[in-house]
Amino acid sequence: MQNLLDLLLRYHAFILFVVLQAVGLSLVFSKNPYQRSAFRAASQEAVGTFHQASHSVKSYFYLKKTNDSLATEVAHLIENEGNFFSSSRNRIPRSMGVDLGLDSVSAWQLLPARVISNSVLRRNNYITIDLGKLAGIEENMGIISPKGVIGTIKGVSTHFASAISLLHSDFAVGARIADLGENGILIWDGNSLDHAILTHIPGHVAVAKGQKVEVNAYAFLFPESTPIGEVVDFGLLAGNAFYSIKVKLYQDFRNLDYVYVVRRNMVDEKNALEMEVVD
């Protein structure tokens, strides 16, 4: 016993080091969302408040840029008669004179928010926005900007929410090549801040540079036809069955400021219906 105590006393620094490393590494390697969200939940409000304070200083330096982008957005809105994201295909022409009551129950609602913290350099990047539970934000809501898809909300506290960015290995969104109507999946391979990869497009399709890539009809978290980027490069994968397409993103993730959280109004109804069919 005495020997054991001596040993512990002698190597206490090394033992402490091993214990601390074990705790740290278990955090790093845990894919367990509970552990991670517990780690965040305790601190989200304080961290968010700090980020907001530092953002309010930082945003002064970008006022001109922000104004320019908002002006462009307004111009775009006026041009498109307020139909920002709906493509002409799924719009119901008013001239038909049929009142389907669709105006009163819009399927999507956009909540304007500001990005107060944002990383871009790591393999997995995160965003914090200044809206939280009080504003009706929930987990797994999409975030978009006029230039494209931004990310998905993963953690919510009272006044803030954190999200995985499109620049994250867990992020994927159903996307299509607008001109061809071919559906695929858009992911980020980590190699460039300005490019993502569109996969699952079959090899027989006539892909060309400059074609527009947008959110497809099956994407659950984002409105159909939200822009993403355009094709800059493509190549067939082994076996010629599928393309790997390099997409230049319209959104520059280095400067994110005003974004919109997408709230699906009839999500509960849709879930209930799908559950019914499954049962």
Add this chain to the structure above:
Amino acid sequence: MAWQVHIRWWLQAIVLLLLQLALFDHITLFDVSRPFPYVFALAMLPMKMTRWQTLLIAFSMGLLVDLFNYSYGIHAVACTMVVFIRDFYLHTVLGASEEMEGEMPHMYNLGLSTFLLYVLGLVGMHNLALVALDEMSFDRALLATAELMVNTLFTMLLLIALEIIFFYQKGKNR
């Protein structure tokens, strides 16, 4: 006085941490690098502090930076490693004398070349751990190597600038 050194260290560490979280976390260089000069606080830890104290301080400091960066333990592990190798590196590898016990390691008591090697070792170790734990694969090997090198150089330059502005003159006057 030992306790005066400790208080000085705490004040400097708090300022460095605030600078890190409010300023340096938002700086990106050439699309590859983000500097982490807060590691300077670990390099300056007074030599008289016991090992378990320095280990706990480093771990909590890293965890704090993790919270603000969504990095889940990466900084905590890197900081603990840096502090663990620090004494061994300074005394056994660089052969710094034991006379400076109780002081903070600085350019004026280490000498220029030893100080540079000391800082390079700690910053390099810190960034190596950060990059390795962040990537965890060789998918982006080229990018990661560039990040490691630019990060280490950039952080070194910042630390040397901080050292010359705030500590060099003061040390000479003593």
